[in-house]
Amino acid sequence: MTQHLVTIHHRDDYDPSVEGEAMQRKSPSTQTSNQLTRRDFAIRTAGFGLALGLAPAATLAEAQQASHSETSPAVADPYSLVDPELLPVLKQFPAVDLSAELVGEFRQLPAMPPLPGPAPQPVERHIPGPPGAPEVRLWVVDPAPLKKAKPLLLHMHGGGLMMRDPEWMPLLQGIATDCHCVVVSVDYRLAPETRYPGSLEDNYAALKWVHAHAAELGIDRSRIAVGGESAGGGHAASLAIHARDRKEVPIIIQLLIYPQLDDRTGSSHPAPPAIGHFMWTASANRFAWSSLLGVPAGSSKVPADAVPARVASVAGLPPAWIGVGSIDLFVEEDMEYARRLVHAGVATELLVVRGAFHGFDLLVPDAEVSKQFSASWKSALRKAFTTGKAV
Secondary structure, three states: OOOOOOOOOOOOOOOHHHHHHHHHHOOOOOOOOOOOOHHHHHHHHOOOOOOOOOOOOOOHHHHHHHHHOOOOOOOOOHHHHOOOOOHHHHOOOOOOOOOHHHHHHHHOOOOOOOOOOOOOOOEEEEEOOOOOOOOEEEEEEOOOOOOOOEEEEEEEOOOOOOOOOOOHHHHHHHHHHHHOOEEEEEEOOOOOOOOOOHHHHHHHHHHHHHHHOHHHHOEEEEEEEEEEEOHHHHHHHHHHHHHHHHOOOOOOOEEEEOOOOOOOEOOOEOOOOOOOOOOOOHHHHHHHHHHHHOOOOOOOOOOHHHOHHHOOOOOOOOOEEEEEEOOOOOHHHHHHHHHHHHHOOOOEEEEEEOOOOOOHHHHOOOOHHHHHHHHHHHHHHHHHHHHOOOO
C-alpha cells in the first residue's frame, strides 16, 4: 500500500470559525480507500488525535524543517531520540499537521467494526443532553451483563478535539475485557462546530446519567472512573475538575493517557527542541485548541476553566494515573500537571516512557515499551476498582 502524509502550515492570523465553515463544506475525498487494515487505522490516527494525510509524502528534511520552525535550537537528528523498537514504523511517516480540510477527510474514514464475539458487544444508547443541546450518544460495553455492582469507566475518545478515533469500538471492548468493568464512551460534540463548553457539558451529562442509572447498568456508583487518550485524556481531566466543583458525582480515579492538557503548549509556551517532532506538533496543537476555544490558543482570552492546566487549584481531585512518552509534545504539560497534583496531596502515578512519541502504543502495539505502557494503566485502573471507593 502506498503510504502518504502531509505537512500543512497555518497563518498566524487564521480564524477558527472560517476553518469550521470549510470543514462543513468539504466533501469526502475520492482518494480515501474504504479498505483499511487495522495497521492502516493505527497509522492514520496514530494514537487518538493524529492527522496523517492524503497528500504525497514529504521528505525527512521537510519534516525536520517544519518542526524546527517551532523550536530552536534544532535537534540534529530527532530520530536519535526514538526508542529503537518504535523507529522502523515511525520512519515511514516523517511529518504531520492539521487543517480543516484534513479533519474533514478523517471524519469520512470508515470506522473499524467491533471485534466479534466472544468479545463484549457495544450497545448504542441516547441520553438527554445538556439544557438546550441535542441528545448525547453513548456506547456501552458490558463484559458481564448479569453481574451486579460492577465498576465503570466513563471514557472520552481521542481525536485532536475535532475527530473520532476509527478504532474506537475495539478499544472499548479491550478495556472492558481486560479491566473487568463496564465501559461507557461518550460521543461528545466536536470542535470547531461546537465550542467550549459544549463537549464538557456532553461528558458531564453522561457522568450524571451513569450515576443515576447505576442499577440499570449493574454498576457500583462508588466505583466510577473517568479516562481517555490524548484529547480524550484532556476531556477526562476537565470532567474531573468540574465534577469536583459541582459536587454531584464522585470519581474514583482519572486515567489520563498522554492527555492534552494545556493550550499554551506550542504557542505562548514554545516546545523544547527535543519534543513534538512526531505525530502531534506545536502547529497542530495550536489549531486544535483554537478550534475548541474559539479564540487563539495561548492567548489571554482563554477562560481558565476551559483548560485543565490553567485551573487555579487541583486540590481535591480524584487520584490520577498519567502516562506519556518522553518526546511527546505533551510531556512537559503532563509532568507539570502531575507535579501540581502531588503538591496538592492528590495520589498520583506518573509514567514517562523513554523514546516514545505521541500515540506510540497504537502505532507499534507489539513493542516492549507499548506493552509495558498498556499494562501499567490497566493495572492502575484495576487496582483502583479493587481497593478504592470514591467518597
